[in-house]
Amino acid sequence: MERPILGKYIIKGKIILETGLRIGGQELGVNIGGIDNPVIRNPLTGEPYIPGSSVKGKMRSLMERLLNLDISGNKVRRHECEERECKVCRVFGSTSKEGNNIPSRLLVRDAFLTEDSKTKLLSMETDLPYTEWKTENALDRVTCKADPRSFERIPAGAEFEFEIIYTAENEKHIKEDLENIATALELLEDDYLGGNGSRGYGKVKFSIEKVIFKSADYYKGEGTPVEKEVKGGVEGFKKAIPEIVKG
Ligand SMILES: [Zn+2]
Numbered sequence: 001m002e003r004p005i006l007g008k009y010i011i012k013g014k015i016i017l018e019t020g021l022r023i024g025g026q027e028l029g030v031n032i033g034g035i036d037n038p039v040i041r042n043p044l045t046g047e048p049y050i051p052g053s054s055v056k057g058k059m060r061s062l063m064e065r066l067l068n069l070d071i072s073g074n075k076v077r078r079h080e081c082e083e084r085e086c087k088v089c090r091v092f093g094s095t096s097k098e099g100n101n102i103p104s105r106l107l108v109r110d111a112f113l114t115e116d117s118k119t120k121l122l123s124m125e126t127d128l129p130y131t132e133w134k135t136e137n138a139l140d141r142v143t144c145k146a147d148p149r150s151f152e153r154i155p156a157g158a159e160f161e162f163e164i165i166y167t168a169e170n171e172k173h174i175k176e177d178l179e180n181i182a183t184a185l186e187l188l189e190d191d192y193l194g195g196n197g198s199r200g201y202g203k204v205k206f207s208i209e210k211v212i213f214k215s216a217d218y219y220k221g222e223g224t225p226v227e228k229e230v231k232g233g234v235e236g237f238k239k240a241i242p243e244i245v246k247g
Contacts, residue, residue, distance in 0.1 A: 006171060007216055008165055008167050009178065011165070011211050012163050013209040014209070016206075016207055017156050020153035021039075022153040022202070024194070048130050051110055052111070059187075059188055062187040063180060063183070069081075087176070090170075092104055105169060109165075117157075117160070132152070135148050136151060136199060153196075175242065178245065192204075205233065207233055211230060213227075
């Protein structure tokens, strides 16, 4: 299968937390000092971050639902097909038993706290650096007893550096793929990231600041990257796509 790199679109900005965010290490089975669900942290710095895989996974599943794609026959309840024109699989990738994998054209980087947010969060009086505890009073569905649980979360207002990279492989798809990426971000803004979404956690805003296009020629040593400033968040990004693609 030929996969030419026609160029790369680097989309940069910030993820702004509008409500507290909890992306847990729950699945790792960790338990720190009585907190049921610690947030995931960079082991080297101890700073909480947003894994790119969480953002990408959520973008994908929202697009699958928007396009009403088939998710049956898949243990992880995810749409995956071998159709190379499939709007979801060609952007987000697909693995198949027969080995006809479609590699992802979209890369979502892990998002780390901005320097400004680090300073602000560290100046808060909290039990753990950068985060707050929130006790949620859940009812045990069987015994009807109150079951208060403490969740660690990153407070509203925190900002993270955001970067996603789309690799152009097929001239005909570029505009539509970028539009679908923007749509996925719009859907995610009206959904939630991480856990406890139904309790109001995980509302995020994407502030897209610029898109940098690096052509194949640029990587081969000719020409320069084309940078386009974006205003107006995801909506502004979506509106700017025709111009961005035209170069
Ligand atoms: Zn598909």
